[in-house]
Amino acid sequence: MEKIKRHNFIAKYQKVSLSEIDIQNKNYNIRIGEALPVLKSSIEKHGIIEPPLLLSNATNNSFIVLCGFRRIGILKEIRADNIQAGIIDNSSYSEFELFSFAVHDNMLGCGLNSSEKALVIKKLSNIHSVPDDRIMSYWMPLLSLPSNLRELHLQKQIADIEKPILESIANGTTNIKAAFLLSELDRNDRLCLFNIINNLKMGNNHQKQFLKLIAEISEREKKFPSQILNFSEVKDALENGNHNPPQRVVQLISVLQQMRNPAFSNTDKIFKNLSNKLNLPKGITLNHSPGYESEECNLMLSFSSIEELKQQNTEIIRIAKSAEIRKILEHDN
Amino acid sequence: MTTNKNDEFHTSKLDCELNSIEYAYALPDALGYDITERFRKYLGSRFININSTEDLPYFGNDEDPILKKKRNILLCLKHSPYLEPCPGTKNYLCCGYKIMSIVEGCHMDCSYCILQGYLNAPMTRVHVNIKDYENALNNAFMSNPDKSYRIGTGELADSLFLDELTGVSERMIHLFSNYNNSIFEIKTKDHRIEHLLNLDHNRRTIISWSLNTPRIINLEERRTSSLKKRLEAAAAAEQAGYKLGFHFDPLIDYSGWEKDYEEVVKRISKQVNPENICWISLGCLRFPPLLWPYIRNRFPSSKLYLGEFIRGLDGKTRYFKTIRTHMYSAMKKWIQEYLGKNVFVYLCMESELEWQNAFDINACTMEKISSCLDNRI
Numbered sequence: 001m002e003k004i005k006r007h008n009f010i011a012k013y014q015k016v017s018l019s020e021i022d023i024q025n026k027n028y029n030i031r032i033g034e035a036l037p038v039l040k041s042s043i044e045k046h047g048i049i050e051p052p053l054l055l056s057n058a059t060n061n062s063f064i065v066l067c068g069f070r071r072i073g074i075l076k077e078i079r080a081d082n083i084q085a086g087i088i089d090n091s092s093y094s095e096f097e098l099f100s101f102a103v104h105d106n107m108l109g110c111g112l113n114s115s116e117k118a119l120v121i122k123k124l125s126n127i128h129s130v131p132d133d134r135i136m137s138y139w140m141p142l143l144s145l146p147s148n149l150r151e152l153h154l155q156k157q158i159a160d161i162e163k164p165i166l167e168s169i170a171n172g173t174t175n176i177k178a179a180f181l182l183s184e185l186d187r188n189d190r191l192c193l194f195n196i197i198n199n200l201k202m203g204n205n206h207q208k209q210f211l212k213l214i215a216e217i218s219e220r221e222k223k224f225p226s227q228i229l230n231f232s233e234v235k236d237a238l239e240n241g242n243h244n245p246p247q248r249v250v251q252l253i254s255v256l257q258q259m260r261n262p263a264f265s266n267t268d269k270i271f272k273n274l275s276n277k278l279n280l281p282k283g284i285t286l287n288h289s290p291g292y293e294s295e296e297c298n299l300m301l302s303f304s305s306i307e308e309l310k311q312q313n314t315e316i317i318r319i320a321k322s323a324e325i326r327k328i329l330e331h332d333n
Numbered sequence: 334m335t336t337n338k339n340d341e342f343h344t345s346k347l348d349c350e351l352n353s354i355e356y357a358y359a360l361p362d363a364l365g366y367d368i369t370e371r372f373r374k375y376l377g378s379r380f381i382n383i384n385s386t387e388d389l390p391y392f393g394n395d396e397d398p399i400l401k402k403k404r405n406i407l408l409c410l411k412h413s414p415y416l417e418p419c420p421g422t423k424n425y426l427c428c429g430y431k432i433m434s435i436v437e438g439c440h441m442d443c444s445y446c447i448l449q450g451y452l453n454a455p456m457t458r459v460h461v462n463i464k465d466y467e468n469a470l471n472n473a474f475m476s477n478p479d480k481s482y483r484i485g486t487g488e489l490a491d492s493l494f495l496d497e498l499t500g501v502s503e504r505m506i507h508l509f510s511n512y513n514n515s516i517f518e519i520k521t522k523d524h525r526i527e528h529l530l531n532l533d534h535n536r537r538t539i540i541s542w543s544l545n546t547p548r549i550i551n552l553e554e555r556r557t558s559s560l561k562k563r564l565e566a567a568a569a570a571e572q573a574g575y576k577l578g579f580h581f582d583p584l585i586d587y588s589g590w591e592k593d594y595e596e597v598v599k600r601i602s603k604q605v606n607p608e609n610i611c612w613i614s615l616g617c618l619r620f621p622p623l624l625w626p627y628i629r630n631r632f633p634s635s636k637l638y639l640g641e642f643i644r645g646l647d648g649k650t651r652y653f654k655t656i657r658t659h660m661y662s663a664m665k666k667w668i669q670e671y672l673g674k675n676v677f678v679y680l681c682m683e684s685e686l687e688w689q690n691a692f693d694i695n696a697c698t699m700e701k702i703s704s705c706l707d708n709r710i
Contacts, residue, residue: 149396150630220588220639261641264653291643292654294424295686 010084011053018076018083021054022062023069027095028102030123032115033170034162035070043074048083053105055090055098063087066098067105107142114158114176115166117143119213121152122159153292157183165194173198178207181215187280189225196229197240199247206253213256220260233259270331277324281315283308286328346525347497351375353440358383358456359404366461368499369408372397375498389455399449399631402456402503403440411435411460415469419488424646425682428614429703430483433470433500435460436490441522442555444632445583448489451625457490463501467508474512481707487520488539497528510535516611516710518578524562530573539611540570542577544601546593549585553635560597564604571605582616582681584660586640586652591663598667607672611709615664616681619651646684654687661691677709 042049052068065072066088075083090098105121106112112120124130124139132152140147145155158176160171161183166175174182174197182190193214197207218225228234237252258265275286287298297318303309317327342689346374356379357372364382384387392401409541421427438457439448460466474482486492486501496502502519509517510533517538519529526540542563545553550560558566567577581585584594601610618640628635645651652660665678679702688697 047491216639219636222588261653263655264643267653267655281386289646291651293643293646293651293684293686 011088013051013084013086014083015082016054016087018072019082020062021072021083022057022060023072023076024066025057025064026069027064028066028099029069029110030068030103030106030116030119032119033113033167035074036110036192039070040074040077043071044078048075050109051084051086053086053088053101055088064090067102099128101121106161112143113170113172114179115170117145118155119166121145121155125156128239154180154183162187162191162194165190166195168198173201175204178204178211180287181208181211185215185225194230200249200252202249206249209253210249213253213260217256217259228259229318231259264292267331271328274324274328274331278319278322280319281312284312284315284319286319288328290298295329346523346527347375347495347619350440350495350653351498353404354379354406355404355460356381357408358389359408360385360410362410363461366408368459368461368463371498372406372408372459386455392455397631399443399627402454403442405456407454407456407458408461409458410462411465412703413469414464415466416473416484422619422647422649422682424537424583425684426429426680426688426697426699426702428483428679430485430488432488433466433484433486433505434489435463435486436494436499439490440494440633441491441557443522443557444553444555444628444635445585445620445624445637446619447620447624447626447632449627450621459499460496463504467504470505470508470515474515478514479515481710482515483491483518483706483710484515484532485520485541487516487518491523492519492523493523493525494622497656499519503528503532506532506534506538509537512537516576519709520578520580522557522563522580524566526566526570529575530569534573534575536574536576539578540567541580541581542567542627543580545581545583545585546590546597548587548589548593549656553585553632553637554633560600564600567601570662572666575609576611577605577609579613580610580681580685581664582614583618584615584664585618585637587636588655590660594660595667599666603669607676610672610676612677612679612706613668613672614679614681615661616683617652617657617660619645619649619682621648622650625650654684654690657687661687664690678707679706 039327048071050068050071052071053066054063054068055066057064063085068085073082088098093101094265103112106116120143121135121139124135125132125292130139132149136147136149138153140155145151158166158179161179165174165179165182167178169176174194178197181193185193193211197210202210214225214228218228221228229238233255234252237248237255240251243251271288272329278286280286283302285300287300289296289298299319301309301312303312354376357376358381359369359372360383363369386407389407390405392398392405395401411434415433416431419427419430419432436459437454439446440457470484486505492502505517506529509515515537518541519538520541520543522543529540544560544563547560550557567579571577581594581597584590618637622644625638628637640654641656642650643653651657661680661683668676668678669673678692680691685697688694
């Protein structure tokens with residue numbers, strides 16, 4: 001149960017050999033993703049400005065990291081020997097108090113990314129047995145998360161997904177809403193779809209659109225999401241060698257939309273084919289009513305001179321006499 | 334104030350409904366009315382007097398505010414107009430129906446119900462001044478003897494919610510039995526109609542059931558009666574001499590809908606005589622896009638989102654027209670096949686184009702639909 005005494009954490013500062021610090025113990029680590037390059041260059045230039053906080057581990061005469069995993073990681077990487085660190089007497093504090101301290105310290109530093117927030121929620125619930133209502137009333141507002149049960153479940157779901165996806169959320173490559181959609185899939189489907197998002201470097205909106213379309217098509221077709229990717233039209237879009245990744249994304253979304261909305265797509269295709277056959281000149285566009293809900297078509301003219309307008313008048317007469325415009329009107333009915 | 338025999342009529346249906354109510358809040362001007370006093374009697378400590386609506390609790394922060402609104406009742410007065418035209422929807426054809434919103438809010442819980450996002454009220458409202466409704470009806474019927482009225486209480490509520498306590502249907506059945514230019518329609522998804530079976534209705538009341546396939550009822554219509562029970566109730570109503578109505582609204586598109594909906598029509602034919610069916614309406618699923626979050630959050634297992642939707646001319650989400658045409662045509666075919674060609678079938682809130690495509694009726698107008706339905710009464 002969550003219970004915190006009001007007191008100040010008192011650390012005793014001393015020099016510690018890096019070899020004595022056990023960075024495998026990640027009880028208090030809530031960091032996901034790479035450290036910012038600026039942190040490494042700062043440490044290389046100025047050394048450690050804010051000393052990490054460590055707990056002494058009496059069982060093997062080593063230290064456990066409470067705050068400063070990234071700083072210590074960089075120091076080990078650049079083969080530093082020792083470090084000035086604050087040592088906290090862990091016998092004075094509960095596990096939960098120490099974890100809470102780590103969360104607050106990280107938040108006050110460079111803040112927490114979306115994956116890290118999810119990890120905090122999971123640890124609060126699973127390791128520290130903080131009740132859901134307490135997480136919603138205190139911790140979620142603190143982490144700037146909407147505090148409701150649905151969000152809480154989603155955060156826990158996110159924290160359980162695979163490390164590459166969590167890292168991708170952390171570095172901003174995968175959108176958090178797309179991650180929610182990914183978290184609802186089976187592992188195999190999730191990784192399969194994540195790889196496509198990652199390889200094609202999809203933007204935020206396309207990620208959400210892609211996952212939503214795949215989920216809905218698979219539900220309707222009663223197939224696994226990864227099986228949808230084996231449909232020939234989808235494969236063609238994914239493997240089109242003539243297209244660069246952004247073009248493949250556009251083609252993929254278009255193919256999926258046609259699969260998701262076959263009746264609309266069919267009508268739309270016929271309209272576009274007939275409309276193309278009209279050979280509309282520049283400045284004249286033909287549109288159907290929104291959703292093909294009424295019989296009306298909409299012909300739009302744009303011109304910048306009387307001559308152009310006269311020319312368009314001739315064109316309109318030609319269009320009115322064409323077989324295609326009749327077919328369009330008949331088909332719309 | 335009159336006493337009502339419902340005071341003695343405390344059935345299991347009413348028990349269930351009363352048990353589902355957390356509190357009833359009565360505004361000062363609602364006190365003294367029969368209905369208010371019955372609520373006080375049956376709810377005991379769950380009946381609360383308030384001075385104004387500002388004293389009502391706020392459910393916005395609750396986990397499911399909609400459910401809270403369903404379970405709490407505000408007893409208040411309705412001010413004119415008592416008889417209102419069905420709100421219809423822009424650019425689609427309405428049938429010219431009239432509604433009386435004596436109860437606003439429904440204890441049943443359907444995923445697609447627009448009331449979830451439609452009613453701007455702190456909780457379910459029960460208007461206790463029934464006499465004012467009755468006066469308005471008498472005035473309308475007597476001053477326009479040549480005009481036909483089709484009036485129902487099932488637009489903003491299930492007509493039978495708390496019906497034994499309020500006595501609304503009984504009083505309306507009695508009132509309408511005196512007029513030949515009007516018909517009263519009870520619309521429900523409930524099968525518990527015992528309290529209506531022995532009333533003198535003079536065939537001026539239609540009891541209508543909103544029907545759907547067992548799959549949709551299980552998945553999307555919480556706390557409603559099963560199809561079997563609804564159809565058995567329809568048979569009982571028919572036995573009691575009532576005219577019947579059926580509303581396939583919403584028709585929902587899913588894999589296998591054809592077989593399921595055909596089966597429902599077939600089952601109607603086995604339960605009731607088509608001659609007693611006054612009308613059957615068809616309406617494909619439609620709702621304001623604002624309803625999506627309610628469906629997603631309150632009905633996570635709902636499959637409604639799998640439909641192929643467009644934004645209609647009224648801004649509402651609807652199935653694409655070819656899907657609607659297919660569903661309406663198929664339903665009409667089955668109705669004619671199993672129930673005969675004399676059963677009147679109409680489309681609810683559809684476009685002129687859809688009347689033409691599905692029913693082959695050109696230049697359909699609200700006046701034409703209204704006149705056809707009026708002729709049925």
